[in-house]
Every structure is written in structure tokens, then in C-alpha cells.
Amino acid sequence: MKFSKPLIHICLSVAASCAAFSASAQTAIYSLDSTAVSAFGAGSYGKVTLTQSFSDVLVSVSLRNDLNFVDTGSHSAFSFNLGGVSSASDITNITFANGLGSVFGVSSGTTNAPFSKFTYEINCVSNCVSGGSGGGYVDPLSFKVHNVTLSSFNQLSTGHGTAAYFAMDVINGHGNTGTIGAISAGVLAPVPEPETYAMLLAGLGLIGSITHRRKQKTLTA
Structure with a gap:
């Protein structure tokens, strides 16, 4: 025919x-597999999922059930590496499952010990409910980065400390706080x-x- x-x-x-x-619709998943906080026990502590949505990347960060994000001021609530972005204004739609009325913003250049220096960080900028330490902010954390690809995130932090792709400050159900990170490369999902x-x-x-x-x-x- x-x-x-x-x-x-x-x-x-x-x-x-x-x-x-x-x-x-391509997706990359990074496992949060590293910490120096013994009270958190063995990993995995959660995952970072990146989804290409045409010219943007959607970021979603989920944590293990006993962990929440925290913003104590001594560490960043979430820090990450990113190439090809001209300014923090390309990073938008920042939300937590329970933001507790807090407003979050992006700044550049931070060290999230024991991990080394990252290009960007997300922290609370106003109406910060005790830094989130009263139980913390519930995952998932989600945001959008405009005009980038998945490969833009595939770079390790630099300088002194442990190199990582992502790092964040968290709190567990017993009130222990500290940083967890992703030190292994992301895996492309089907x-x-x-x-x-x-x-x-x-x-x-x-x-x-x-x-x-x-x-x-x-x-x-």
C-alpha cells in the first residue's frame, strides 16, 4: 500500500x-549518599531529581522519612552547582511542602561544610520561622531553572572539603542537625x-x- x-x-x-x-522529558537522579553526622545513620538520605522540560530544568528534592530541611544560618538549606546561568533570577518557583510562611531566595557562592564551595544556595530570606529548626521544612523542595540542561548540574563543588553535586542542611526527629550531600554522579532515568x-x-x-x-x-x- x-x-x-x-x-x-x-x-x-x-x-x-x-x-x-x-x-x-529526560530525567537525572542523584542519591543523597554522604554525611558526617553519625546520628543520621546509614544512607540513602533522599534524592535530587532533575527533569528536562524543554529549555528549563525542574528540580525536586525529597528526603528520607525521618529528615526535614532546616535553615539554621550556619549551613545552607540547599546548595548546588550550576553552569550556564547568568544570574540567580533564572532560578524561580522555590517552594517547600510546608514553607511555614517563609520566603526563600537564591544567592551565589557558598561553602556548605563539610562539603566544598557551591555556585548557588537557597535560604530563607524573610519570615523565617526560627530558622526552620522547630521541626524543619518538609520536603519536597522544588524549583525551576530556566535555559539550562541536565548537564549544567553535573559538576562537583570545588575548594576545601568533600566535593559534591548537591548539599543541604537537615534535621532528624531527635533534633540532630547537619549536612547531607550527593557525591555520586546522577543516573539518567528512562x-x-x-x-x-x-x-x-x-x-x-x-x-x-x-x-x-x-x-x-x-x-x-
Whole structure:
């Protein structure tokens, strides 16, 4: 069976759409696997999930059940490395599951001991509820970084201390505070398949419908 040029164009359009979706939905996961705080026990302590959303990256940080974020002032609530960003204004939509009315902002250049120097940090800037130390801020932490790719995050902190991709100050259920970090490279996760197949099937269904109508016209001609 020969397809007409319009049908070929539809097929190519569907394939291109699926390819674009696959590229935009790529995900990298970093395990929070390092700490110097013995009271936290063995890891993993949570994970950082990066999802490419076209020209932006969506960041989601989830912690182990007994841990919450804390902002004591001696460490950063969350610190990370990032290349290709011209200013902190490219980092937006910062939210915790329970922000407790606090307002969070981004600043550049920080050391989050025992980890070394990071390019950016997120901390509370106003209405900080006792630095979050009264139980802390509940995960997940989420924010968006504009005009970057997953590879922009794939760089270790530099200088004195342990090199890490991410680090954050946390508190456990017993009131122990300290820093945890991700010192292992991120792992690329499979592209979400159901949405891709849904797009492909929708396109194929359209092709089948057009082909069927053409056959019907040929039979009745």
C-alpha cells in the first residue's frame, strides 16, 4: 500500500513530536549518599531529581522519612552547582511542602561544610520561622531553572572539603542537625513511556482514519 505525501508528512510529524517529547522529558537522579553526622545513620538520605522540560530544568528534592530541611544560618538549606546561568533570577518557583510562611531566595557562592564551595544556595530570606529548626521544612523542595540542561548540574563543588553535586542542611526527629550531600554522579532515568506511546498511537490513529476514508471513497466511486 502506498501512502500519499500528506500521510507521509503526518507520519514524520508524529515521529518528530515523539522525539521532541523524549528529549524534553529526560530525567537525572542523584542519591543523597554522604554525611558526617553519625546520628543520621546509614544512607540513602533522599534524592535530587532533575527533569528536562524543554529549555528549563525542574528540580525536586525529597528526603528520607525521618529528615526535614532546616535553615539554621550556619549551613545552607540547599546548595548546588550550576553552569550556564547568568544570574540567580533564572532560578524561580522555590517552594517547600510546608514553607511555614517563609520566603526563600537564591544567592551565589557558598561553602556548605563539610562539603566544598557551591555556585548557588537557597535560604530563607524573610519570615523565617526560627530558622526552620522547630521541626524543619518538609520536603519536597522544588524549583525551576530556566535555559539550562541536565548537564549544567553535573559538576562537583570545588575548594576545601568533600566535593559534591548537591548539599543541604537537615534535621532528624531527635533534633540532630547537619549536612547531607550527593557525591555520586546522577543516573539518567528512562523517558516516561506512556505519554510517548499515547502521542504515537494518536498519530497512527489519525493516519488509519484518513486511509479508511480514502478507501471508502474509492469503493463508492
